Amino acid sequence: MTTTGGRSRPVTLREVAQHAGVSVATASKALNGKADVHPDTRRRVEEVADRLAFTPNSLARAITAGQTGTVGLLTHDLEGRFSLPILMGAEDAFGAGRTSVFLCDAREDAIREQHHLRALLGRRVDGLIVVGSKTDPRPSLGPDVAVPVVYAYAPSDDPRDASVVPDNVTAGRIATEHLLTLGRRRIAHVSGDATYAAARDRAEGVGQALAAAGLELVGPVRYGSWSEAWGRAGVGAALDAAPGIDAVVAGSDQIARGVLDALRDRGVTVPDDVAVVGFDNWEPMIAGSRPALTSVDMNFETMGRRAATRLFARIAGSPDEGVETIAPRVVVRGSTASG
Amino acid sequence: MTTTGGRSRPVTLREVAQHAGVSVATASKALNGKADVHPDTRRRVEEVADRLAFTPNSLARAITAGQTGTVGLLTHDLEGRFSLPILMGAEDAFGAGRTSVFLCDAREDAIREQHHLRALLGRRVDGLIVVGSKTDPRPSLGPDVAVPVVYAYAPSDDPRDASVVPDNVTAGRIATEHLLTLGRRRIAHVSGDATYAAARDRAEGVGQALAAAGLELVGPVRYGSWSEAWGRAGVGAALDAAPGIDAVVAGSDQIARGVLDALRDRGVTVPDDVAVVGFDNWEPMIAGSRPALTSVDMNFETMGRRAATRLFARIAGSPDEGVETIAPRVVVRGSTASG
């Protein structure tokens, strides 16, 4: 029974039954809380099982159950900051029950994705969650996959698939509405890479909120990259072009940090002179910013939980399709608060 | 064969055999590349398998193989930045073969850990990697776990277990040696929470390097918290106490960012006046810092790969115990470069 070297084979139900002096069927029923077992017998079996550290073999159980109680989580953004909270939400939703999660990282590679897909199907997962790295639609795995699939973050390009995505338009809108509520009227928007749907969607939301208030963005949407450096450069350009700006919607928390730094370098006071709001509510960026950054939380964990819940329902048989969006929320902090 | 709603049961080997007009045994041999099968027969079987999208059932295979080809990854730091690269390294090492990874997040909770442990053992994983959230030793799962276990990041408190940990003493040493090489002599150390072994180990390494050069730290090790705010405050205190400082070893990249910000606020030029080095080489922190931050990379991915490799060897039967440290490396950037 040493740790290093030879391992002992796990205890089987048969052994438990033998030690308890009953048949395997009785032992099975006793341990699974089924009726028609004498209380004394049940207690005896349970005691033996406990003593032998019996752990039922889920694989064997899966054979008859027709379900393995496992799901695959196929991500393309393991190192990124989006799939992690999604993963946690899903793990949370599954972990409460008796479902285990296979994690696979395909790293944006279609071949690796195919490889992992085969492996997961070979392990007879009951379902799949596919997590993309961008909010742009991604190719569907197709209707021929033998198990239910839910797409998270990146929706499937097939509307008949089930997808759960962040609502970036609303995010842009509520960020802007928050600024409008504070009385800001001359609002600029420094965003990330324009090839990302997330950037364009947020910009659209910003535009909607302004239009509803009879206002316009000060200057064009300044697309760039998702970096602090761009935040610094972008806000500089915006201020130079239009000095009277009283608020900036930054395309992400990283951009927002850059914006805050550049404003401080210029001697502009936040939030008194200019209010700043970011997106993602990403703790590491938020924690260090001066002042603390108001940010729109996309509720990724909720997204993961919803994906898991929908997958569960699909596995249980309920039909379900279409894209579901997760509502974001504004988390107010010092970069807009005292304005 | 619709996606939503009823799913078709996966194709079995039996069906393939029937469609190909052969026995299951023949079909099995044909698909597994075994000898004693007529080439024509083999091709026919392969063709049918392909047409029916046959995916061999890994669970059934596991029955005879005695191994499931799965491992459990039990982490306590899923949202943290340490377990992720470890996870990626492990996933990388396993993914190349035919091993799948069950991911469980126990969140520092012993009960949840026990729950997940039972679930994983029930699924008959071939082995386990346990990832801690701190480098302080953690309780061993004990010698009674039926499968090999490798501890990563946090070592087991039982020296007979196999552990893979970062080498924080060396990290502190090489960070300081790098500064000494640049001619810096008056070095301060602003670190994180002193209750973390990581903080104390790095400080020890810093001290070793200085002692070897016949020098001493300027001021005490300034322990605080792992935050930018503390980096700003800590370096301020250090400068006020001893104005002649020409380099700062920061306890983490986040602390280093705070240090950089405070120095810039004070009009101190980096790296000309003061050089700064951080730890972890954490991309999000590195990316935005001004100037780019020199940092000690703890090589977490290597750690994950080593953990996976050692686990593999243990599963294959080789005895293996003891703590293995992963060598860190200095990544030089602007915060020390032109000094």
Place this chain on the structure above:
DNA sequence: CTGTTAGCGCGTTCAG
């Protein structure tokens, strides 16, 4: 209440 029998999907003997 308890024991017996069958069978889940596959690989692996062993006879043919």
Place this chain on the structure above:
DNA sequence: CTGAACGCGCTAACAG
């Protein structure tokens, strides 16, 4: 080269 029989660990259906 092929086919039938066995076993893995467990549960469901039925018999006692």
